Structure formats: C-alpha cells, structure tokens
Amino acid sequence: SQTIHQWPATLVQPVGSPLSLECTVEGTSNPNLYWYRQAAGRGLQLLFYSVGIGQISSEVPQNLSASRPQDRQFILSSKKLLLSDSGFYLCAWSAGTASSNYGYTFGSGTRLTVV
Amino acid sequence: GNSVTQMEGPVTLSEEAFLTINCTYTATGYPSLFWYVQYPGEGLQLLLKATKADDKGSNKGFEATYRKETTSFHLEKGSVQVSDSAVYFCALRAGSYQLTFGKGTKLSVIP
Numbered sequence: 001s002q003t004i005h006q007w008p009a010t011l012v013q014p015v016g017s018p019l020s021l022e023c024t025v026e027g028t029s030n031p032n033l034y035w036y037r038q039a040a041g042r043g044l045q046l047l048f049y050s051v052g053i054g055q056i057s058s059e060v061p062q063n064l065s066a067s068r069p070q071d072r073q074f075i076l077s078s079k080k081l082l083l084s085d086s087g088f089y090l091c092a093w094s095a096g097t098a099s100s101n102y103g104y105t106f107g108s109g110t111r112l113t114v115v
Numbered sequence: 116g117n118s119v120t121q122m123e124g125p126v127t128l129s130e131e132a133f134l135t136i137n138c139t140y141t142a143t144g145y146p147s148l149f150w151y152v153q154y155p156g157e158g159l160q161l162l163l164k165a166t167k168a169d170d171k172g173s174n175k176g177f178e179a180t181y182r183k184e185t186t187s188f189h190l191e192k193g194s195v196q197v198s199d200s201a202v203y204f205c206a207l208r209a210g211s212y213q214l215t216f217g218k219g220t221k222l223s224v225i226p
Binding site for chain 1: 147149151156157158159160161164166204206208212213214216218219
C-alpha cells in the first residue's frame with residue numbers, strides 16, 4: 001500500500017534562518033506531488049506541485065521554493081524565513097493524469113513557527 | 116475557472132443531531148467531487164468521493180450525493196458524535212492536476 005511521510009512534525013525557527021521540509025511517498029511510482037500551506041484559520045493554499053522529477057509549478061510567488069530530486073521525494077525550502085511563513089505545511093500525492101478522478105492523500109503536516 | 120463554495124461555519128451541534136454542510140461548485144467539464152476531514156493538529160483525510168452525476172459517496176455514516184442539476188455535493192450525517200468534531204473541506208477535480216478546495220467548515224459537537 002502507498003504511504004506518505006512528512007517531517008519534521010513541528011519546527012520552531014528564527015526569522016532569517018533557512019528551511020527544509022521533506023516529503024516522501026512509498027508504494028507508488030511517478031506520483032503527482034503537492035505542497036500546501038494552511039495559515040491560522042482553515043483555508044488551504046497551494047504552493048507548489050510537481051508531475052515529474054525536476055518539474056515544479058509554482059502557484060504563489062513568495063519566499064519559498066520546492067524541488068523534486070527523486071521520483072518520490074519532494075522538498076520545500078527557504079533561504080531566509082519570514083514571520084509570515086509560519087503555518088501548517090501539508091504535503092500530498094495523487095496518482096494519474098490531469099484527467100483522472102483521483103483525489104489526494106495527505107501527509108500528517110509540519111507545524112512551522114517562525115519567531 | 117473552477118471554484119468551490121461551502122458554508123464557513125463554525126457549526127455547533129449537540130450529539131446525535133443531524134448534520135448538513137452545504138457545498139456548491141462551478142467547474143469546466145465533468146468534475147469529481149470530494150469531502151475531506153481534518154481533525155485537530157492532523158493532515159487531511161479523504162472522507163468520501165463521487166465521480167459522476169447521481170453518485171452517492173458514503174463513509175463512517177457520512178453521505179453526499181453528486182447533484183449535477185444543482186451543482187451541489189452537500190455532506191450529511193444523521194447522528195453526529197463528539198468524535199466528528201473537525202474541519203470539513205469540499206473539493207473538486209476537473210481536467211487538472213489540482214484539487215480545488217473550499218475554505219472549510221469547522222464542526223463542533225457538544226455532549
């Protein structure tokens with residue numbers, strides 16, 4: 001069966017420090033991968049998605065970047081964190097093509113607090 | 116473009132009450148529709164889905180019917196429990212790699 005791992009679960013970082021959040025998927029190949037942020041409140045903001053190794057689509061210009069160095073690995077990074085980067089970061093994967101009916105499977109999330 | 120509108124709540128119900136969370140959508144093509152649930156401090160879990168008109172998705176006592184004529188996918192449960200307290204998200208996927216989410220509805224069930 002497929003599983004998705006996301007770490008760390010919680011992170012407290014000072015303003016101006018770098019960030020690296022990692023997400024890996026097991027039990028499938030060539031997944032579509034996604035990074036979402038959920039700020040205080042409930043809404044979900046799509047940050048990046050990837051349909052293949054080295055392919056990254058950015059939805060919102062900001063202080064963050066994403067990379068996909070391996071088929072089932074998705075990394076969210078920042079060179080210098082801002083206070084506004086605080087939030088709950090969720091990784092997700094889905095199977096299939098753009099026309100498929102698959103939903104997403106989410107990781108357990110990373111709670112990032114920038115201080 | 117695609118969009119999802121759901122009642123924002125918060126919704127507070129007594130245990131064993133009937134639950135309805137409204138969700139309507141606009142989409143190009145023929146979307147698949149989903150309900151996700153997020154328990155406090157956790158990621159989102161798929162609750163149920165429907166992939167074509169008149170399909171009914173169901174899970175854990177929750178149901179939602181894909182109504183193409185009213186472009187709706189309302190979530191219902193006949194008798195809620197305290198453990199159902201969570202945030203519920205309606206979402207659609209239509210000819211894209213992306214899921215389009217509603218803003219979420221927070222449900223609190225009190226004993």
